[in-house]
Amino acid sequence: MSDREWCARCHRMTGDPVMIGAVESGSGPGAIVYACPSCALEYAANWFAPDWLREDLAARGMEAGGLRGA
Numbered sequence: 001m002s003d004r005e006w007c008a009r010c011h012r013m014t015g016d017p018v019m020i021g022a023v024e025s026g027s028g029p030g031a032i033v034y035a036c037p038s039c040a041l042e043y044a045a046n047w048f049a050p051d052w053l054r055e056d057l058a059a060r061g062m063e064a065g066g067l068r069g070a
Contacts, residue, residue, distance in 0.1 A: 004017070005017035005034040007035045007039050008033045008035055008039075009035050009042070009043065010036060010038075010039050012036065014034070014036035016036070016037055017034035017035070017036070018037055018040035018053075018057070019032055019034055019053075019056070020034065020039075020040055020049075020053055037062060040057060041062060041063075044057055
């Protein structure tokens with residue numbers, strides 16, 4: 001992962017990208033989908049967000065209600 005990635009939700013560069021999904025491809029390379037931390041938190045609150053995303057955010061000290069301990 002690079003230091004900066006485009007947020008798939010707000011379309012801005014972020015210096016702290018969070019992986020929110022992966023696009024698999026039967027032929028050719030797949031892709032990793034990144035979001036900025038605030039967009040990742042919003043996305044994780046949706047019912048269709050993957051469980052691993054909520055677990056990853058919790059490991060980073062973030063949860064759907066915002067930052068813990070901040």
